[in-house]
Amino acid sequence: MKFIVQALVSRLIETGNLTITYPDGTSQTYGDGTGNPVHMRINTRKALWGLGIDPAYYLGHCYGTGEIDLLQGDMYGLLKAVFTGNPDFKYYDTGWNRFLERFRYLFRWAREKNSIVRSRKNVQHHYDLTGALYDLFLDQDRQYSCAYFERPDQTLDDAQLAKKRHISAKLNINRPGQNVLDIGCGWGGMALYLARQVGAKVTGVTLSDEQHAIAVKRASDAGLSDEVKFLLQDYRNTEGPFDRIVSVGMFEHVGRPNYLTFFRKSASLLKRDGVMLLHTIGRTDQPTANNPFIEKYIFPGGYIPALSEVMQAVEKSGLAVTDVEILRLHYAETLRHWRERFMARREEAKAIYDEKFCRIWEFYLAASESAFRWQNLVVFQLQLAHDQQAVPLTREYIGRGEDCLKAHEANPKGERRGARQFPQEASL
Template sequence: MNRILSVFLSHLFKTGNLTITDASGGVTQWGDGTGEKLHIRFNTKAAERAVALHPSLKFGEAYMDGGLDVVSGSIYDVLALIFANADRGDAAREPWMRAIARMRLLYRRYIQNNTPRRARANVQHHYDLSGALYDLFLDADRQYSCAYFERPGASLEEAQLAKKRHIAAKLNFDRPGLRALDIGCGWGGMGLYLAGQLQAEVTGITLSDEQLAVARKRAEDAGLADRAKFRIEDYRDVKGQFDRIVSVGMFEHVGVDFYEAYFSRCAELLEADGVMLLHTIGRFEEPTNTNSFIAKYIFPGGYIPSLSQMTAAIERAGLIVTDVEVLRLHYAETLRHWRERFAARRDEAKALYDERFCRMWEFYLAASEGSFRWQDLVVFQVQLTKSRDALPLTRDYMFEAEARLRQRDDPDAAAASREGTWPERCAAE
């Protein structure tokens, strides 16, 4: 086995039961022999060298390109073992690992220079893939962001509906006809929910042609085209004033150097008594680089913020943070559903693209789930206003609105789950 790789692995694996067959046919055991037996095989010496020098990028590439195979277990199982050991070992403190991290920080500003033109290209890279691909693993509403699991055992469909309901309650739609802006509207699900359930006048913006076409058709089919309008537009170019602003899963694409511009624009667009809800992936530790594999192949230009980075820009924009909720394991559970659904329909994905694409997607979903389950990734829901008296004095209005919407969404399900939801359990007590 490559000597550098061997040193790295000796520092990484303290627990577990991993067998590695190297490109020369040598077999080594790693860990303390506990847990599920896993086995990976390197097929080329080049893959060994690459993983040794830059594991955060090259391990995923080697799996994607066939430079290594998982012989026993799955790529998720292998990554779970790596994540479980990462906090115990000191592999990440190897000199060359620290050097790579510093180099990535140096050119981060170039990679995340998300000008309007580059931002559109980055979005199209991921979101303009075949709609049939997303139908393989998303819910029918195509909610491609963290779901909200109100109770154990909730289905993905239930949890994604609950997410929309949870967000809508925080936006405090206290009267019909409020003008709402959905920044990064996706395939239209959130905007259509606000237009249909709360009689809002919704403007949804996206940079994806595929998403725009689907959102507009869904609005027509639902008879909501007069209240839910979607268009291609960068957040920097939006004109007008809005009573409510919502942004779900879009802020990760803004880029650190544009945070102040983003929040300043939101402040300009929001009415004096308006309310904004930002739903974004974040990290609870200090700022750091985006995973190399995800940045290169999945979300170019993407960056996961810490709360400190967000609040500094929010304060400079003149907005007030009125509520923060941290969803911890909800995205891990969401990704588990996506990963399992994708695996069940892998042959269909391969027919759409190819084996390499399937391996890339498997690695992306597995690594992402692991990051939320064992590393520092969470989801922040940050409520913002321009005025300190724009909202009621207590958070009761959120629980009350959520209960009303739950009853409206599905009366039978609301009755069945009443004992299991936190807001209603608290109300009952």
Template sequence: MRPMLDRLLKRLIVLGELDVIWPDGTASHYAGEPGPSATIAIHDESVIRHLAYAPGMAIGEAYMEGTLTPVNCTIYDVLHVLLASVELAERRIPVLRAQAMFNRIARPLAQMNNARNARRNVAHHYDLNGRLYSLFLDRDRQYSCAYFPRGDETIDEAQAAKKRHIAAKLLLDRPDLTVLDIGCGWGGMALTLARDYGAKVTGITLSVEQLTESRARAQAEGLSDRVNFELIDYRAVDRQFDRIVSVGMFEHVGLPNYQAYFETVHRCLKPDGVALVHAIGRFDGPAATSPWLAKYIFPGGYSPALSEVFGPLERSRLRSTDIEILRLHYAKTLNHWRRRFAANRDTIASLYDERFCRMFEFYLAGSELAFAVQDHMVFQLQLARRQDAVPLTRDYMVDTERVLARQTA
């Protein structure tokens, strides 16, 4: 198997340098154009076979198990070399091309997120020990892309800016507007809209852990009369709202359910209402979720190309009143999370174990690089049922956001 993996790496590394120390202690050097560099040690012969046949799954599993380790570098450095090269070389390497094709074919089954599967998939990631997320997220536990108007914000400042950015697009121009928050997380967005903008918010989630925390936060802040949190699937909501917001949830919907998702937004939005969907997407067209990410982090998850979003959106009869692409903002967000995770690694290991820490390190590093050197981005879609639901130009967004920024400075 070593000759097979050797040939793969010779073709793969087209940018940067990778040194491999094999189980017998010998070493190989692979280099392309000038770029990042890293060294790995493979400690078990079985890892070589897995890497040769299924590299997308094998490298993450080997790192988790400690049978593949970075040498004088981090897993971020290793993935930087590999992912930067994959972006350039994937289409001309048979095993990578075949794996990508198989993953594309298997997408509908993997993303069959009916109500039962959706709840199980959410529990897999979001019902982890709540203290874990407090150790690497911002104070408000915003687990989605932050917004960096200057570029040098702290994570708390950037997440506050993200909420202002979204609030401006929701056109919260009068008190007591009713808002549905689809996928409300730990309640930060819902509580902010109620506390700072006078909205009456219903937040929905499928995570028991998030529901408990959100309700506790609402009670502690004296907002229980303005914010209600429910454990319910988005498809089961049967009321109409003035505004709908969905941040970081669309990635869990799954391709087969996009039509139902947008039809739900249409059904639950009042005729003059405004909705805002904030989600991860990809620039380079339809693809598939990393098999490692789908198995260990986000089962049923997928970040779509916009071409996959607009067909179901158009059929739902919703109007796209504004579209914005956030480039590199999530790379900056994930860099903050990765560094905070590292600073609190010993505490996190005491909650779980070393294998869990390595799994999360691999996830955070790979995700950051997906935005920094690959094709991932974030899109925000402002939607309405009527074309005249929002002003004719975007000036109101910018003006409102600047006023809000001054008020909170």
């Protein structure tokens, strides 16, 4: 198996500086010697076989179990070498790995058929980890989704605030007291922002016990319990109607077999003159299977769609697409902040869980950043409505709405809560 791994790495790494020490004690260096050196040691023959048979899974798995170590450099540096060492060749271009990808894609339905019971179990696997873990690397508002970097030097907290502002402007909430549904509300940051800044009445739904408890407490501490309520329930059991619907970072957990159900339910909950904003990870190329490591260890039951897969369901749901925006590299920068923060407080994470957990999360954060920076992942923001006239004719209202929100954030006591309205633009 050693010669298979050597042949694969030789094709992957034409530039860069990667050294691999194999289980038999021999070492080989790949690349042209440029860049920061990375030294990986494969400790067991089992790990060597895994890398030869299924590198997409076994690289992260064996790093987590300790069967692979990094003697120099870090996991992000290793993945950078893998994904930038030869832009004309990817590991899945080989016949066997192409077969594995196709096999996983064909049988993805079994993993993604998320019933209400299964969806709750999948969510609890990741989001019911202790909140102390997420405090180590998220922003103060616990936004666990792609931030919106208006400037390269923007802090994570400012970029996450900009994300909430950008989404709020796209929702085009034009009067106080409008009812908003937040599907997959997380720890409540988006819902609380809408209540504070635009005077919305928000209902947030989540399947995570941990997130629900924290969101309820945050609303109470902020004196917003009358404006914001959080429910521990599936979106499929939610009753409407709502003036606006927002969903940030939840659609990745729906699973392709449930796409039509998701959009039809959203259509039934949204008023005829309402607006919906969907913020989700997506891929820029053709549909394929999820990474098997991420599927097992991080997000079971999830699926990252191509835009074509989403649109097929939207077209059958009764909703119309009124705007599409692709956020490129914003998530790469978000994940860079998360990874650097996590690594700076790694010992605290180890005290909460253990070494294997930390290694798995190192790989998860580094691999995710790599996927957004050098591979095929982006973020889709889809604005949907029943009526094409539900939003202004041009996109200028988004910038004006953001300016209004910035002013309101800077002087929150200057207006009575809910008194401010977005500037309006005539429709046809």
